[in-house]
Amino acid sequence: xxxxxxxxxxxxxxxxxxxxxxxxxxPARAISVTTPAKASExxxxxxxxxxxxxxxxxxxxxxxxxxxxxxxxxxxxxATAQVEQLWRELSNNKRLNQKLLRNPSAIYxxxxxxxxxxxxxxxxxxxxxxxxxxxxxxxxxxxxxxDSLLEKKKYxxxxxxxxxxxxxxxxxxxxxxxxxxxxxxxxxxxxxVLVKYKEL
Amino acid sequence: xxxxxxxxxxxxxWWLEAFIDDWFFVIAxxxxxxxxxxxxxxxxxxxxxxxxxITNFVTLGLFMLLVSFVALAYIAVFFFVYDNFKLVExxxxxxTIGCCIILADLAYYWEHRFLxxxxxxxxxxxxxxxxxxxxxxxxxxxxxxxxxFPLFFYLPLALLGFHPFIILLAEVIVxxxxxxxxxxxxxxxxxxxxxxxxxPSHHRVHHARNTQYLDKNYAGIFIIWDRxxxxxxxxxxxxxxxxxxxxxxxxxxxxxxxxxVKLAQQIGMISNWSDKFRLLYKPPIWAWQQTQQKKNTKSx
Numbered sequence: 001x002x003x004x005x006x007x008x009x010x011x012x013x014x015x016x017x018x019x020x021x022x023x024x025x026x027p028a029r030a031i032s033v034t035t036p037a038k039a040s041e042x043x044x045x046x047x048x049x050x051x052x053x054x055x056x057x058x059x060x061x062x063x064x065x066x067x068x069x070x071x072x073x074x075x076x077x078x079a080t081a082q083v084e085q086l087w088r089e090l091s092n093n094k095r096l097n098q099k100l101l102r103n104p105s106a107i108y109x110x111x112x113x114x115x116x117x118x119x120x121x122x123x124x125x126x127x128x129x130x131x132x133x134x135x136x137x138x139x140x141x142x143x144x145x146x147d148s149l150l151e152k153k154k155y156x157x158x159x160x161x162x163x164x165x166x167x168x169x170x171x172x173x174x175x176x177x178x179x180x181x182x183x184x185x186x187x188x189x190x191x192x193v194l195v196k197y198k199e200l
Numbered sequence: 201x202x203x204x205x206x207x208x209x210x211x212x213x214w215w216l217e218a219f220i221d222d223w224f225f226v227i228a229x230x231x232x233x234x235x236x237x238x239x240x241x242x243x244x245x246x247x248x249x250x251x252x253x254i255t256n257f258v259t260l261g262l263f264m265l266l267v268s269f270v271a272l273a274y275i276a277v278f279f280f281v282y283d284n285f286k287l288v289e290x291x292x293x294x295x296t297i298g299c300c301i302i303l304a305d306l307a308y309y310w311e312h313r314f315l316x317x318x319x320x321x322x323x324x325x326x327x328x329x330x331x332x333x334x335x336x337x338x339x340x341x342x343x344x345x346x347x348x349f350p351l352f353f354y355l356p357l358a359l360l361g362f363h364p365f366i367i368l369l370a371e372v373i374v375x376x377x378x379x380x381x382x383x384x385x386x387x388x389x390x391x392x393x394x395x396x397x398x399x400p401s402h403h404r405v406h407h408a409r410n411t412q413y414l415d416k417n418y419a420g421i422f423i424i425w426d427r428x429x430x431x432x433x434x435x436x437x438x439x440x441x442x443x444x445x446x447x448x449x450x451x452x453x454x455x456x457x458x459x460x461v462k463l464a465q466q467i468g469m470i471s472n473w474s475d476k477f478r479l480l481y482k483p484p485i486w487a488w489q490q491t492q493q494k495k496n497t498k499s500x
Binding site for chain 2: 001006009010013014017018020021022024025079081082084085088
């Protein structure tokens, strides 16, 4: 084959393989609900332009009282950037999903016990126990007053991701709760992000 | 399927790249030791073979010294392109890594072909080809600018949205695979493997100076690139290794700089400025043809 032909064929191969890379099922698509899976990626190691320019206004001055909440789902201690793994596990958790009384109204993502550099945390992704027929191993989120990082609204994944930059990491971060409100079709209608700092 | 789309952190990918880079060298040394035992068993160990092997590892040391000066800048260029010009952002999954390895291997093919077809690039790559032997140590026989040319061929991958650490990992995987091909211990592998993958047999052909083998088998992992683009040759005739003219030296400094010293000499001998420039971009065979023409003119 002549050089020009080889280069043309190479270009075709490049675009085909690139297409295959682009068409990979993302974890967000792999789970049954449309999740803002990247919402919890902390902007620490990449220099993503989108993350560098937060597009959403956060509401650090607003507070919100959240009553004691029991959630049941999948829990692991892992890098916060890998939270998508838990979303997928929740979707594949047949035992738990069979216990759903109705289409869940929200999915909760509960971060606590952060590592010193806030890279990892113990994370639970799950449903409220009120959506389940029984909740034997529920995680309790104690009643507390939270700083509202993002008010209940529809956000893009990059806006959610940017919101994590607004957390005041100088203060002792105790927990972060993302509440993803779902439609009848299990699509995310709105998201709310709450932060609680340790009281000194 | 799930494992293919499970996202890694980029730190994990960097760790894997460094792990392969470090530990594969240890494995390669062990394999080289086995090759030496084989040479000893066949009573083929000579002073020249030992000297050549030591020279190969010294050139590796010199190469790494140069790399230590430019490594950060090399990585920074990838990050600059990725952060500012990427068309999309591909997730750090096994799926993405697999696609990146295929594209990095194709990039390797073209980079390798370029190294053989451009006078300035050949001046560094000729060092790798100048050994009259063929064993794992030859894989580590480097020229001074071997780090430069991959940059131009792998950089488009950052533009396509592959994270720089994934590109570096793919680069290392292609290099590691390539390294394993430098052996006479393995003759031929089963036909389906020889049909799809690059093998020691195919790579021996690439290192040959037999006329019918010249400029063949540029592949890294997949020999299908050579088959597709018409640069494939099968190993039939016994391979004679090295370059024309033979270097005949085990002096590591002389070997390391041999390509550029020779290129400088060739440029110095030519009075015509356009021909001097041609030496830099024309294939190395062009310089040889010019020399032959002059000889023929003188003798005629």
